[in-house]
Amino acid sequence: xxxxxxxxxxxxxxxxxxxxxxxxxxxxxxxxxxxxxxxxxxxxxxxxxxxxxxxxxxxxxxxxxxxxxxxxxxxxxxxxxxxxxxxxxxxxxxxxxxxxxxxxxxxxxxxxxxxxxxxxxxxxxxxxxxxxxxxxxxxxxxxxxxxxxxxxxxxxxxxxxxxxxxxxxxxxxxxxxxxxxxxxxxxxxxxxxxxxxxxxxxxxxxxxxxxxxxxxxxxxxxxxxxxxxxxxxxxxxxxxxxxxxxxxxxxxxxxxxxxxxxxxxxxxxxxxxxxxxxxxxxxxxxxxxxxxxxxxxxxxxxxxxxxxxxxxxxxxxxxxxxxxxxxxxxxxxxxxxxxxxx
Amino acid sequence: xxxxxxxxxxxxxxxxxxxxxxxxxxxxxxxxxxxxxxxxxxxxxxxxxxxxxxxxxxxxxxxxxxxxxxxxxxxxxxxxxxxxxxxxxxxxxxxxxxxxxxxxxxxxxxxxxxxxxxxxxxxxxxxxxxxxxxxxxxxxxxxxxxxxxxxxxxxxxxxxxxxxxxxxxxxxxxxxxxxxxxxxxxxxxxxxxxxxxxxxxxxxxxxxxxxxxxxxxxxxxxxxxxxxxxxxxxxxxxxxxxxxxxxxxxxxxxxxxxxxxxxxxxxxxxxxxxxxxxxxxxxxxxxxxxxxxxxxxxxxxxxxxxxxxxxxxxxxxxxxxxxxxxxxxxxxxxxxxxxxxx
DNA sequence: TTGTATGCGTTATCAG
DNA sequence: CTGATAACGCATACAA
Numbered sequence: 001x002x003x004x005x006x007x008x009x010x011x012x013x014x015x016x017x018x019x020x021x022x023x024x025x026x027x028x029x030x031x032x033x034x035x036x037x038x039x040x041x042x043x044x045x046x047x048x049x050x051x052x053x054x055x056x057x058x059x060x061x062x063x064x065x066x067x068x069x070x071x072x073x074x075x076x077x078x079x080x081x082x083x084x085x086x087x088x089x090x091x092x093x094x095x096x097x098x099x100x101x102x103x104x105x106x107x108x109x110x111x112x113x114x115x116x117x118x119x120x121x122x123x124x125x126x127x128x129x130x131x132x133x134x135x136x137x138x139x140x141x142x143x144x145x146x147x148x149x150x151x152x153x154x155x156x157x158x159x160x161x162x163x164x165x166x167x168x169x170x171x172x173x174x175x176x177x178x179x180x181x182x183x184x185x186x187x188x189x190x191x192x193x194x195x196x197x198x199x200x201x202x203x204x205x206x207x208x209x210x211x212x213x214x215x216x217x218x219x220x221x222x223x224x225x226x227x228x229x230x231x232x233x234x235x236x237x238x239x240x241x242x243x244x245x246x247x248x249x250x251x252x253x254x255x256x257x258x259x260x261x262x263x264x265x266x267x268x269x270x271x272x273x274x275x276x277x278x279x280x281x282x283x284x285x286x287x288x289x290x291x292x293x294x295x296x297x298x299x300x301x302x303x304x305x306x307x308x309x310x311x312x313x314x315x316x317x318x319x320x321x322x323x324x325x326x327x328x329x330x331x332x333x334x335x336x337x338x339x340x341x342x
Numbered sequence: 343x344x345x346x347x348x349x350x351x352x353x354x355x356x357x358x359x360x361x362x363x364x365x366x367x368x369x370x371x372x373x374x375x376x377x378x379x380x381x382x383x384x385x386x387x388x389x390x391x392x393x394x395x396x397x398x399x400x401x402x403x404x405x406x407x408x409x410x411x412x413x414x415x416x417x418x419x420x421x422x423x424x425x426x427x428x429x430x431x432x433x434x435x436x437x438x439x440x441x442x443x444x445x446x447x448x449x450x451x452x453x454x455x456x457x458x459x460x461x462x463x464x465x466x467x468x469x470x471x472x473x474x475x476x477x478x479x480x481x482x483x484x485x486x487x488x489x490x491x492x493x494x495x496x497x498x499x500x501x502x503x504x505x506x507x508x509x510x511x512x513x514x515x516x517x518x519x520x521x522x523x524x525x526x527x528x529x530x531x532x533x534x535x536x537x538x539x540x541x542x543x544x545x546x547x548x549x550x551x552x553x554x555x556x557x558x559x560x561x562x563x564x565x566x567x568x569x570x571x572x573x574x575x576x577x578x579x580x581x582x583x584x585x586x587x588x589x590x591x592x593x594x595x596x597x598x599x600x601x602x603x604x605x606x607x608x609x610x611x612x613x614x615x616x617x618x619x620x621x622x623x624x625x626x627x628x629x630x631x632x633x634x635x636x637x638x639x640x641x642x643x644x645x646x647x648x649x650x651x652x653x654x655x656x657x658x659x660x661x662x663x664x665x666x667x668x669x670x671x672x673x674x675x676x677x678x679x680x681x682x683x684x
Numbered sequence: 685t686t687g688t689a690t691g692c693g694t695t696a697t698c699a700g
Numbered sequence: 701c702t703g704a705t706a707a708c709g710c711a712t713a714c715a716a
Contacts, residue, residue, distance in 0.1 A: 004459065006709055017687040022711055031685060048458040052403060053709035056394045057692050063405075063435045077419055084438045088451055091460075093405045093435040096426045109430055116390040117346060118433075226627070255627050262629040285568070285597050285624050287604040348693055359703040364695055373701060395693035399708050 005045040014041045025049055051091060063093045064308055065119035067110050067134070069126055070098045074280040075252075075297070079125055079148065082301020090309055095119060099131070107134050114141050121308035127151050129191070144311035146304040149295070152193055158307040159320045160300050164194050164277075167293040167325035168201020169208075171247055171275050174291075174327055176209040179336040180245040180273065184217045186232060186257070188224040188249040195220070195249045198277055202247055221249065226256030233260035244273060244336040251276035251283055251292055258286065258332065269334035279328050289330030296323050347387040356383040367391055393433060405435045406650055407461035409452050409476070411468055412440045416622040417594075417639070421467055421490065424643020432651055437461060441473070449476050456483050463650035469493050471533070486653035488646040491637070494535055500649040501662045502642050506536050506619075509635040509667035510543020511550075513589055513617050516633075516669055518551040521678040522587040522615065526559045528574060528599070530566040530591035537562070537591045540619055544589055563591065568598030575602035586615060586678040593618035593625055593634055600628065600674065611676035621670050631672030638665050 007025075011018040014037050024030045024038045041047075055062040066083065068076050087094055095118065097109045113119050114137055121144040124135060128151045138145050139156050146158040153159060175183055185202055187195035203213045221228040229248065233256070236246075248254035254276030258268060268274055268288055276283065279294030300323060310317045349367075353360040356379050366372045366380045383389075397404040408425065410418050429436055437460065439451045455461050456479055463486040466477060470493045480487050481498050488500040495501060517525055527544055529537035545555045563570040571590065575598070578588075590596035596618030600610060610616055610630050618625070621636030642665060652659045 007711095008709080018709095019688080019711075020686060023686085026711080029685065034686085046457070050398075050709050051460065052394060052398045053692090054711080055692095056392075056398050056694090056709080057711050059692075061394060074416065074419070077416070080422075080438070081440070084440065088437065088439055093437045095430065095435045096422070097430055098423070098426065115388070118393065259627065259629040282624055282627050285601065286628060287601040349695095350693080360693095361695080361704075362702060365702085368695080371701065376702085392693050395708090396695075397708095398693080398710095399695045401708075 005047045007047075007049065010038065010041055010045060010047050013045065014038050060312070061118055061120050062091075063095055063119055064121040064123060064305070065095045065097070065110065065113050066123045066125065067127075067131075068096075068098050068124075069128065074282060075250075075278055076125060078280070078297035079301040082298035082303075083123070083305055084301075085298070086302040086305035090305070092120070092305075092309070105130070107131070110134050111137065114138050114143060117141075119143065120312050121145070123148065123304050123308065124150065124157075128189075144308050146308050148300055148304050149194060151191075157319075158304065158311070158317060160304050160307070161320075161322055162295045162300075162325050163322045164197035164325070165201035165204070167277065168198045168203070168247075169205035170201075170325065170327050171198075171293060172202050172205025172209065172211075174329070174333065175245050175247075175273065175275070176206065176211060178245075178273065178333060181211055181336065182217075182243040182245075183211060183213060184241065184243040184246045185213060185219075186229075186236075186246060186248050186253070187218075187220045188253060189222060190220045192224075192249070194277075198247075198249065217243065221253055224250055224252055226252045226259075229253035229256030230260045233257045233264075237261065237264050237266065245275070245333070246272060247275045249277065251278040251280045251290060254290055254292070254332075255282055255286060258290065268332050270337060273333040273336070275333060277325075283328070283330060286332075288332050291330045291333040292328050293325045294328050295325055299323065347389045349389075349391065352380065352383055352387060352389050355387065356380050402654070403460055403462050404433070405437055405461055406463040406465060406647070407437045407439070407452065407455050408465045408467065409469075409473075410438075410440050410466075411470065416624060417592075417620055418467060420622070420639035421643040424640035424645075425465070425647055427640070428644040428647035432647065434462070434647075434651070447472070449473065452476050453479065456480050456485060459483075461485065462654050463487070465490065465646050465650060466492065466499075486650050488650050490642055490646050491536060493533075499661075500646065500653070500659060502646050502649070503662075503664055504637045504642075504667050505664045506539035506667070507543035507546070509619065510540045510545070510589075511547035512543075512667065512669050513540075513635060514544050514547025514551065514553075516671070516675065517587050517589075517615065517617070518548065518553060520587075520615065520675060523553055523678065524559075524585040524587075525553065525555060526583065526585040526588045527555060527561075528571075528578075528588060528590050528595070529560075529562045530595060531564060532562045534566075534591070536619075540589075540591065559585065563595055566592055566594055568594045568601075571595035571598030572602045575599045575606075579603065579606050579608065587617070587675070588614060589617045591619065593620045593622045593632060596632055596634070596674075597624055597628060600632065610674050612679060615675040615678070617675055619667075625670070625672060630674045633672045633675040634670050635667045636670050637667055641665065 007018050007021045011021045051062050122138045124147045126149050148160045206213050221232050276290050276292040279292040283290040283292050307317050349360050349363045353363045393404050464480045466489045468491050490502045548555050563574050618632050618634040621634040625632040625634050649659050
């Protein structure tokens with residue numbers, strides 16, 4: 001098999017210097033004729049430049065790292081689609097790690113990436129507070145960082161998130177429109193910025209419609225794991241509460257909650273309407289389907305990539321961006337009827 | 343910020359030649375004393391070798407491509423975890439593409455990878471027949487290929503799959519143990535090797551227990567999309583069929599089937615037991631949970647990586663490997679009671 | 685506008 | 701066993 005053509009092969013065949021070819025490739029100044037000739041030769045030869053060599057001289061890795069709590073869960077899946085789309089365009093590869101690979105929390109891999117300079121940038125998906133030191137380390141090492149839906153805001157990092165407050169308001173209006181007067185909220189971790197914003201929006205929205213959401217109706221699961229919501233549901237249905245709808249911190253929790261509710265024979269939405277956040281694909285798997293506020297995960301993933309690469313290429317970039325959420329109505333919400341659970 | 347140390351820095355500080363350091367790094371012959379000295383210097387300096395430079399001289403890319411029908415769906419998610427674990431160890435990055443990114447079928451990206459020599463190896467997850475030309479192109483280009491659960495067998499590729507026949511037998515026994523005498527099967531595409539093997543195992547297993555599974559009880563959805571199973575369920579429940587259990591080609595289909603069944607008011611498993619294959623996480627989201635035959639996706643992903651890299655490194659590798667499946671019993675299967683649906 | 689020369693950090697070949 | 705030296709394929713400063 002013949003060796004694949006290099007920049008020298010092209011230069012020779014076109015009768016120009018290698019550096020001219022390089023300039024052409026990088027869209028620097030080249031005379032019109034030469035440009036045309038090169039275009040032809042390159043097509044003839046089927047030439048394409050070596051990313052490896054290019055990265056070597058540019059001191060790059062051609063690879064960005066993606067760090068996530070857990071790759072399980074569809075939240076990440078959708079994000080990945082966006083990353084994939086953008087990185088493929090940009091001819092950059094990916095290193096992936098979930099921090100809970102071996103079942104326990106182990107950020108060592110990411111530290112290794114940082115120290116060994118394996119990555120050109122770091123994307124942190126849904127970070128928690130405990131990941132803060134890693135993010136700091138990356139920033140201090142000069143590695144551009146983008147955070148998607150972070151637990152808390154971080155300086156010197158690109159932040160990509162949703163407008164969870166508006167999302168909460170939208171949910172409030174949806175429920176109010178259906179005639180609900182007594183609504184409960186159960187969040188994930190109490191400190192989670194997402195949970196807090198969603199709650200705040202919900203409160204504002206309900207309040208504007210004359211519906212109170214006082215502390216007695218607010219509680220937290222302590223985590224975003226479905227299991228936590230199942231336990232919570234157990235307790236929720238044990239003691240009678242006069243609510244006709246419940247808003248849950250995210251879909252994973254909402255689905256866990258619903259599952260237990262169905263197990264207990266609760267009818268959804270006749271006895272209780274349920275709303276989640278994130279619009280993960282599982283919302284559609286369940287019967288009844290879960291009404292949810294969607295994040296444009298795919299677009300957010302793409303944006304995070306673009307920003308990272310902008311920073312790498314020296315194009316500066318504003319720090320924050322917020323996407324709107326959109327309501328996806330399914331079967332888990334319906335008109336308020338009786339008071340439930342009884 | 344100081345430039346990071348290179349092999350030259352190390353060589354100088356240790357008073358040896360760069361080539362000696364290289365040999366040390368690659369575990370070639372080096373005297374004991376020198377080895378010890380180098381170990382120290384390297385630790386002192388915090389040196390780590392540049393993957394880019396190494397790849398350049400070794401004519402590698404340090405990246406393997408992963409191609410999948412669709413990254414949506416948890417089947418892939420679990421696989422990814424395995425890939426991630428192994429690639430991180432091996433210091434190799436990833437390029438990912440689903441063939442249906444833009445909603446339509448577009449294998450152009452993979453052809454580009456192959457042509458531009460962007461990847462050292464290709465992992466094909468759950469290929470369909472239409473992907474055959476791409477796989478062939480990769481093989482002809484000399485790129486090692488590993489296929490996970492392929493639609494059909496391919497020469498010169500590493501094949502990693504499950505023993506679906508035994509899996510079918512296990513399902514048969516599970517249902518027979520529960521007292522089911524009339525069992526139906528609904529597969530994905532009729533030609534899918536997975537569907538065929540699962541059916542064959544099921545037939546063998548049932549037959550051994552004296553339960554017939556004749557053609558009248560066998561049908562196909564034509565695809566592995568949940569939507570297809572919903573339509574199928576619609577029809578299935580329209581005309582009375584005297585079966586107490588149904589085995590579905592995979593979990594995505596089984597969940598779609600169940601969803602429609604629940605919508606129609608069928609009680610699972612009292613009226614009908616349902617079994618799927620793959621054990622995707624959604625099995626646990628649903629109520630009732632779906633009984634399913636699990637594939638060790640994570641391990642299969644790791645194995646595929648290892649094989650690819652073995653081939654790259656010149657270590658030959660046998661071609662096929664088959665993993666056992668394990669039964670995960672949830673709530674969707676129960677004792678055969680009446681005859682359903684009525 | 686284009687060509688020349690040099691370096692990016694490794695590995696491999698071949699003497700010593 | 702170890703040390704020079706030549707690639708690997710490209711980008712850039714500088715000279716022309």
